[in-house]
Structures are given as structure tokens and as C-alpha cells.
Amino acid sequence: MDSSLFFGLSSIAYILAMISYIAFLAFRAGAVGIIATTLTVAGFLSHTCAFFLRWKEFADIGGMGIMRSIPLTNLYESLIFFVWCIMLGYLLIEWKYKTRSFGAFITPIAGMIMAFIDISGISKDIHPLIPALQSNWLLAHVTMSFLAYAAFAISFATAIMYLACTTSDNRKSGPYVFWTVVLAFFGAILIAMGIDFVAFKLTGKGAESFIKNYLFRATFRSASGGIAALSYAMLFVFVFLVWRYGFVLKNVISRFAVSADQLEELTYKCIAIGFPVFTLGGLVFGAIWADQAWGRYWSWDPKETWSLITWFVYAFYLHVRHVRGWRGTQISIVAVIGFVSTIFTYLGVNLLLSGLHSYGGM
Amino acid sequence: MADEKNRKTSVVDRIWNALASIKLAVVVFALISGTSIVGTLLDQSGDVSKNLKIVAKFVGSGAAPKVFAFLDAAGFTDMYHSWWFIALLYLFAANLIVCSLERLPRIWNVVREPIRALTFEQANTMPVRREVVFSRKKDEARPAVLDAMKSFGFHAVEAKAEDATVQFIAEKGRYSRLGVYLTHLSIVIILAGAIVGMKFGFNANLNLLEGTSSAVAYGGADKEIPLGFEIRCEDFNVSYYDGSDTPKSFKSWLTILENGKPVLIDGRETTEIEVNRPLRYKGITFYQSSYGFAPNRDAQFKFALIGRDGKKQGVSLKFEESFTIPGTDVKGKVADFSPAIAVDESGKLFTYAEIMSNPAVFVEFSEKGKVRYSRWILLRHPETWDVPDGKVEFVDLWGAQYTGLQVRKDPGVEIVYLGCILMTIGLYMSFFMSHARVWVVMREERGKVRFLLAGSSSKNRVAFESGIERLAQKLSAADKA
Numbered sequence: 146m147d148s149s150l151f152f153g154l155s156s157i158a159y160i161l162a163m164i165s166y167i168a169f170l171a172f173r174a175g176a177v178g179i180i181a182t183t184l185t186v187a188g189f190l191s192h193t194c195a196f197f198l199r200w201k202e203f204a205d206i207g208g209m210g211i212m213r214s215i216p217l218t219n220l221y222e223s224l225i226f227f228v229w230c231i232m233l234g235y236l237l238i239e240w241k242y243k244t245r246s247f248g249a250f251i252t253p254i255a256g257m258i259m260a261f262i263d264i265s266g267i268s269k270d271i272h273p274l275i276p277a278l279q280s281n282w283l284l285a286h287v288t289m290s291f292l293a294y295a296a297f298a299i300s301f302a303t304a305i306m307y308l309a310c311t312t313s314d315n316r317k318s319g320p321y322v323f324w325t326v327v328l329a330f331f332g333a334i335l336i337a338m339g340i341d342f343v344a345f346k347l348t349g350k351g352a353e354s355f356i357k358n359y360l361f362r363a364t365f366r367s368a369s370g371g372i373a374a375l376s377y378a379m380l381f382v383f384v385f386l387v388w389r390y391g392f393v394l395k396n397v398i399s400r401f402a403v404s405a406d407q408l409e410e411l412t413y414k415c416i417a418i419g420f421p422v423f424t425l426g427g428l429v430f431g432a433i434w435a436d437q438a439w440g441r442y443w444s445w446d447p448k449e450t451w452s453l454i455t456w457f458v459y460a461f462y463l464h465v466r467h468v469r470g471w472r473g474t475q476i477s478i479v480a481v482i483g484f485v486s487t488i489f490t491y492l493g494v495n496l497l498l499s500g501l502h503s504y505g506g507m
Numbered sequence: 508m509a510d511e512k513n514r515k516t517s518v519v520d521r522i523w524n525a526l527a528s529i530k531l532a533v534v535v536f537a538l539i540s541g542t543s544i545v546g547t548l549l550d551q552s553g554d555v556s557k558n559l560k561i562v563a564k565f566v567g568s569g570a571a572p573k574v575f576a577f578l579d580a581a582g583f584t585d586m587y588h589s590w591w592f593i594a595l596l597y598l599f600a601a602n603l604i605v606c607s608l609e610r611l612p613r614i615w616n617v618v619r620e621p622i623r624a625l626t627f628e629q630a631n632t633m634p635v636r637r638e639v640v641f642s643r644k645k646d647e648a649r650p651a652v653l654d655a656m657k658s659f660g661f662h663a664v665e666a667k668a669e670d671a672t673v674q675f676i677a678e679k680g681r682y683s684r685l686g687v688y689l690t691h692l693s694i695v696i697i698l699a700g701a702i703v704g705m706k707f708g709f710n711a712n713l714n715l716l717e718g719t720s721s722a723v724a725y726g727g728a729d730k731e732i733p734l735g736f737e738i739r740c741e742d743f744n745v746s747y748y749d750g751s752d753t754p755k756s757f758k759s760w761l762t763i764l765e766n767g768k769p770v771l772i773d774g775r776e777t778t779e780i781e782v783n784r785p786l787r788y789k790g791i792t793f794y795q796s797s798y799g800f801a802p803n804r805d806a807q808f809k810f811a812l813i814g815r816d817g818k819k820q821g822v823s824l825k826f827e828e829s830f831t832i833p834g835t836d837v838k839g840k841v842a843d844f845s846p847a848i849a850v851d852e853s854g855k856l857f858t859y860a861e862i863m864s865n866p867a868v869f870v871e872f873s874e875k876g877k878v879r880y881s882r883w884i885l886l887r888h889p890e891t892w893d894v895p896d897g898k899v900e901f902v903d904l905w906g907a908q909y910t911g912l913q914v915r916k917d918p919g920v921e922i923v924y925l926g927c928i929l930m931t932i933g934l935y936m937s938f939f940m941s942h943a944r945v946w947v948v949m950r951e952e953r954g955k956v957r958f959l960l961a962g963s964s965s966k967n968r969v970a971f972e973s974g975i976e977r978l979a980q981k982l983s984a985a986d987k988a
Contacts, residue, residue, distance in 0.1 A: 275753060276754060276755070276756050276757060276782035276783070277782050279756070279782070280783045417938055418938075420938070421934040421937075421938045421939070424930065424934055425930075425931055429927045429930065429931065432923070432927065433924075433927070436920065437784075438782055438794070439794065439796065440785065440792060440914075440915045441915070442923055445546065445551065445587040447547035450543045450544075450547045453540075454543055454544065457540050460536075461533070464532075494547070
């Protein structure tokens with residue numbers, strides 16, 4: 146039994162769960178809902194097994210002891226853990242708020258990422274750790290950072306839903322344009338990465354250094370100017386379509402058993418959990434580790450700088466909420482900006498900039 | 508006279524008000540973030556050609572030199588040390604301090620003042636309220652209330668308000684209201700620690716070849732910084748993961764010398780350091796940060812030889828010198844060396860790296876002046892050690908690798924750590940604790956006791972409301988029991 150078997154099982158379970166959640170939204174039958182939840186829990190348990198098995202495999206190969214062998218040292222492993230954190234957050238919300246409505250949105254993302262990791266086959270090769278990563282701080286720093294990222298991701302989803310619910314009546318209003326464009330860009334980037342992956346698979350090369358060298362090569366950064374221009378045109382059309390038909394999302398959310406106020410409250414709760422965890426695990430523990438490994442607790446490395454920017458945005462969110470009493474549309478926009486910054490800290494820095502954290506890229 | 512005095516205070520006031528404004532905070536946040544983004548795009552180590560390329564990506568190669576010259580002059584290529592960025596950080600600190608001081612007195616009053624008894628009208632205006640009717644006597648009600656409140660962690664006391672309303676009052680987490688200020692204070696402390704580090708510390712590098720020592724480290728632009736003692740690198744070694752060139756660990760063995768004599772650290776003359784495990788002496792810390800290969804004629808090839816008699820013997824020699832395999836007349840001469848040897852597709856040998864990732868020596872074996880055979884002997888490949896007349900283990904090439912040390916003195920780091928601890932406590936107080944107050948007002952009406960459960964919480968109202976609800980249920984249950 147190896148971890149990839151369990152990863153495969155969990156991605157199947159998440160995809161089946163997605164189908165059940167969509168059926169549940171359509172028919173509102175209690176039994177379907179229970180099946181959906183059961184599938185999600187099964188997928189999550191299998192995911193957990195896979196994570197710990199991989200941890201063990203990693204420990205066996207690296208021979209560095211359990212504490213230093215957490216499989217969170219490259220982009221793929223971090224994605225697996227990121228999805229795990231999101232699913233944990235989702236199950237907590239389903240349990241606490243007694244609503245299955247979000248499942249139809251969360252499970253497809255989880256299923257897709259897991260399938261992507263599984264197909265790419267990268268989960269099978271285990272890279273040994275370079276010396277700078279051989280520290281007990283790895284565990285605390287990285288897991289807490291990802292828990293915070295996941296909390297921010299959920300706050301992003303609920304903030305977008307809130308904006309969809311409250312601003313869809315006027316297509317020309319600023320907030321409506323804002324959330325549709327942000328959502329469209331997220332979608333477009335995911336689709337472009339998917340196309341990259343398919344194109345890359347067709348060329349049949351090895352998976353090494355796929356992400357960093359291949360990002361958007363099949364679309365925006367294509368060697369052929371025609372394809373690049375077409376990609377930008379498609380991006381424009383896609384953004385336009387999301388803007389034009391964004392109100393559909395409102396109709397979908399109106400079928401949920403959640404109110405706009407609850408969505409806003411959830412956004413706040415996630416940030417209120419994510420922010421202290423991010424501060425402690427991401428910034429403070431990161432600084433202590435950097436002090437031990439590199440001799441500087443803060444060196445304005447791009448990853449550090451972007452973490453600080455993210456931290457500023459969420460600090461701003463908390464302050465305007467508590468001090469200025471901002472609520473609703475304004476504050477939800479800040480939450481969305483916070484996650485754009487988070488995702489750049491997590492992925493953008495590794496993919497586009499270079500620095501001390503660059504080994505996180507592959 | 509009075510006018511002048513007024514004007515004077517108004518200038519101070521104006522500065523104070525400017526610093527206390529949230530608008531300034533937003534502007535400073537935005538400026539720090541915005542300039543930082545530019546800073547992360549450019550290479551901060553001062554690599555001009557790299558930065559020109561980056562700039563060209565944004566503005567085209569025609570305008571790149573001009574734009575780069577502007578960015579360079581404005582300090583963006585070493586932005587985080589530029590005067591204006593540091594000024595922004597000072598402004599941020601001043602803004603943070605003034606904003607906190609502005610709001611602190613009000614909060615301090617709340618924190619200093621314990622919970623008071625409320626009149627019935629006042630209790631009725633509390634944000635969370637619930638009514639419970641008790642069928643028993645007042646005397647029996649009293650312990651029931653105290654008990655129920657205690658089970659929720661509220662140690663209640665009985666009190667009387669101005670209008671003689673009898674009530675049980677309790678509160679929790681009053682000091683959690685200070686969490687925000689503790690967090691703000693911790694940021695100021697961290698910044699102060701950073702300033703202390705910048706003023707009284709240094710950050711430098713030192714490359715030490717095996718067997719050499721130095722009394723100085725090198726700051727930016729080859730500035731020599733005296734250490735006050737000498738440090739010597741006894742040995743340096745990299746170990747690799749099996750079958751790959753990924754380093755598993757790299758270690759240096761260092762000795763501290765005072766007046767030419769070794770100093771004992773933890774009872775030993777030499778200290779082994781590696782990444783994540785530095786050496787500290789007299790406030791200066793040496794971190795293992797890099798390594799490199801510096802070939803020279805004085806480097807020593809170290810071999811362990813086993814002859815036909817099976818005895819092991821260690822030898823050390825320079826390039827083009829010879830050793831004798833014990834128990835034989837066979838001599839081995841070091842004729843060639845490669846720090847990283849590999850074989851290409853056509854079977855030709857070549858050196859693939861400028862570091863010692865796969866070191867190999869070419870040894871010519873001769874007997875009585877006649878070359879009999881020759882071999883490449885690879886340090887990482889024991890199967891290459893066997894030769895017809897015995898075994899030649901290539902142990903090390905000593906004196907050809909240097910250890911790259913990061914040398915730091917930072918008296919501010921303890922202050923920064925103190926700030927980090929305070930920040931953790933402050934964040935915990937502000938996010939996971941709340942100031943909750945409960946009043947259980949008791950009134951008698953037609954032989955029955957009516958309770959008004961009133962409360963307020965500084966945070967997490969929903970959870971607090973359900974807590975009050977459970978308290979009410981507990982009271983009703985106590986009545987029925």
C-alpha cells in the first residue's frame with residue numbers, strides 16, 4: 146500500500162461527492178445530502194491516510210526523523226496539504242452551520258487538484274531535503290502557513306459569494322465589476338494552467354521543472370504570436386462573459402440555506418482564525434527559523450515581503466471592521482484583495498520571482 | 508502671549524492629529540506595500556544586468572537603461588535599506604504608537620473598572636437578554652443561580668444596584684481588551700530591536716579555505732570588519748544523498764583562536780557547524796551558508812591504502828606526488844584531478860561542475876619506474892578503489908574547499924524575540940479571548956422569582972448568545988429538579 150493509491154481514492158471520492166452535492170442542490174433530497182457528506186468524509190479520511198503514508202515514505206527515504214520529514218517541500222505536496230486544509234475547513238463549516246450548500250463548489254476544486262497531482266505522477270517521486278530545510282521549524286512554519294492560506298481561501302470564497310448576492314442587480318456598479326473580473330482572472334489562470342498541463346503531457350517530456358519553465362507556455366507565453374494573441378482575446382471574452390452572466394451565481398447561491406449576513410460573518414471568522422495563525426506560523430516562526438538557518442530573521446526576501454503585504458491587507462481588514470465599523474460590500478472587497486495577495490505569496494512568488502524560498506517551486 | 512501659546516499647542520496638536528489619523532495609516536500601509544512590490548520585482552543584490560533585463564520586460568529594451576538609472580538613483584535596487592523606506596517604517600511606528608495612545612485611555616477605563624451592578628432599566632438595554640421564571644423561593648434560587656453560572660466559568664457575586672435590584676454579576680477576560688495594544692506594542696518592540704541590530708550589529712560574509720584562519724569578516728563592498736578574535740576552518744565536508752548531487756548536509760569544523768591559542772567551546776577546541784546549527788562566540792554568530800571549490804597547489808590528497816597484507820595506512824600528499832602501496836613496490840602518482848567527473852555519451856570523461864560534487868583523482872601506478880596501469884579513483888564510488896595490488900580509498904582533498912560563513916552580530920535579536928513572544932500573547936488575547944459580562948437580575952413577583960439574564964461580550968456575539976441561552980436552560984432545569 147502506498148500513498149498514491151489513497152490519493153487516487155480520495156480524488157475519486159471527491160469527484161463522486163461533487164456529483165452528489167450538485168444533485169443535492171437540484172433535488173434537495175436529504176438522502177442525497179447524506180451520501181454527499183459520507184463521500185466527502187471518506188475522501189477526506191483517505192486523503193489523511195495518504196498524507197501520513199507519504200510522510201512515512203519520506204521519513205524512510207530521507208532518514209531524517211519524523212519531525213523533519215513532513216511532505217511539504219515542493220509545490221505539489223503543498224497543494225495536497227492545501228486541499229486537505231480546505232476540506233477540513235469545509236467539513237467544519239458543514240457541521241457547524243448545518244449547510245451542505247458550499248459542497249458543490251469546494252469538492253470539484255479538491256477533486257480536480259487531487260486528480261491533477263495523481264495524473265502527473267509527481268506524487269511518486271520523493272525529493273530529498275536540502276540542508277536549509279532540515280529543521281524542526283519546517284513542521285510548524287509550513288503547516289501553520291498552509292492552515293492560514295486555507296482559511297483565507299475560504300474567506301475569499303464566501304466574500305465573493307457575498308458580493309455576488311448583494312451587487313448583482315447593477316452590472317455597472319464598481320463592486321460588481323470588481324468581483325466578476327477577479328473571479329474571471331482566477332478561472333482563466335486555472336484554465337490556462339490546465340491547458341499547459343495537457344499540452345505538456347502531449348509533448349511527452351518528463352515532469353521535472355514543468356511548472357516554472359512551462360507556466361503559460363501553451364497560452365499567453367506561447368512561442369507562436371498567434372496563439373498568444375488568441376489567448377489574450379479568449380481571456381478578454383472570458384472576463385466579459387463572467388461579467389455579463391455573473392448574476393447567475395446569485396441565483397445559485399439563493400438556493401443555499403445561507404444568508405448574505407452569514408456569508409459575511411463566515412468571511413470574518415475565517416480571517417480572524419487565519420490572521421493570528423499566519424502571523425505566528427508564517428511570520429514569527431519563519432523569522433525564528435530564518436534566524437537560525439540564514440543568520441537573519443528578516444531579509445526582505447520576496448516571499449517574506451509578500452507575506453508582509455498580505456499581513457498588511459488583513460490587518461487593514463480587521464482594523465476597518467473594528468475601528469471604522471465597515472461592513473458588507475466594502476469589507477468583502479478587502480477580503481478578496483487579501484486573498485489575491487495570499488495566492489501571490491503562495492504561488493506567484495515561487496513561479497514568477499526568485500529568492501531564498503525558490504526551492505518551494507518544485 | 509496667550510495667542511502664541513495657543514498657536515504653539517496647535518502645531519503640536521496638528522502633528523499629533525496627523526499621526527493619529529487612520530488615513531495616514533492607510534497611506535503608509537499602501538506606500539510600504541506598493542514600494543515593496545517594486546522591490547520584490549528587482550534583484551536587491553545589485554546585479555545590474557539582471558535588473559536591466561527585468562526592467563526591459565516591463566518597458567521594453569529601448570527605455571530600460573533610462574528607467575533603470577532612475578530606479579537605481581531612487582534607491583530601488585537596494586530599496587529596503589534606502590533612507591526613504593526606513594523613513595516610511597519610522598512613520599509607520601509613529602503612527603501606530605499615536606493611534607494606540609489615542610484610543611488607550613478609553614479602553615484602560617473599561618479594563619480598570621470591574622463590573623458594576625445595574626438598575627433594572629440598564630440591564631434591560633444590554634445587547635443580550637433572556638428571561639427565566641423560577642417557581643421556587645428566593646432563598647432556594649440563590650444557590651441555583653450561583654451554581655449555574657459557575658458551571659459556565661463565571662464566578663458570580665451578589666450585588667445591589669441603586670434601585671435596590673438584587674443581582675448576581677460576573678465577568679471574564681476583562682484584560683483581553685488590552686490584547687490589541689499588546690500586539691501594537693510588540694510591533695514597536697520588534698522595530699526597536701531591528702533598529703538596535705542595524706545600529707550596533709553587522710552582517711558580513713567570510714569564505715575560509717580549509718586550514719586557513721581570519722580575524723576579520725567582510726561586509727558589503729569588501730569592508731573589513733574586525734572580529735576581535737581569529738577563526739580557523741579545520742575542515743569542510745559535504746555529504747550527498749545516495750546516487751544524486753543533492754547535498755544532504757554540509758559541515759565545517761571551526762576553531763576560535765585568541766592570541767593564537769585555541770579557545771574551548773563546550774569543552775572542545777573545534778566545533779562542528781552546519782546549516783541550522785551555527786556557532787556563537789562573544790556575541791558573534793557564524794552560520795554555515797555556502798561553500799565552494801578553490802583549487803591550489805598546497806591542497807592535500809588523502810588516501811587510505813590497503814596492501815596485500817591487509818593493513819590499512821593513511822597517507823597525505825600534494826598534486827603530482829606519489830605514495831607506495833604498503834607491502835609492495837607499487838607507487839601511485841596523483842597525475843590528474845577533477846572536482847566533478849562524469850562520462851558523456853561517447854564515453855569521454857569531462858568535468859561537469861566547479862564544485863567538488865564528484866571528486867576523482869587520476870593515479871598512475873608504476874613499479875620500478877615503469878608505468879604499469881592507471882586509474883580514475885572516485886571518492887563517492889568505492890567500486891573504483893580496488894586496484895590489482897590492493898585498495899586505494901580516496902578519502903578527501905583537503906585544503907581545496909572553502910566554507911562560506913555568514914557572520915552576524917545582532918544585539919537586537921533578543922529584543923525582536925521578546926516582541927515575537929508578546930505578539931503571540933497579544934494575538935491570542937485579541938482573537939481567542941473576549942471580555943464577557945453577565946448580570947442575572949432577580950425580582951420577586953407574585954411569589955415567583957423572575958430572572959433577567961443580561962450580558963455583553965466584546966467579541967463573538969453569536970457564541971456568547973448561545974452561552975446565555977444555555978445558562979437560561981440550566982436555570983430552568985434547576986427549577987424543575
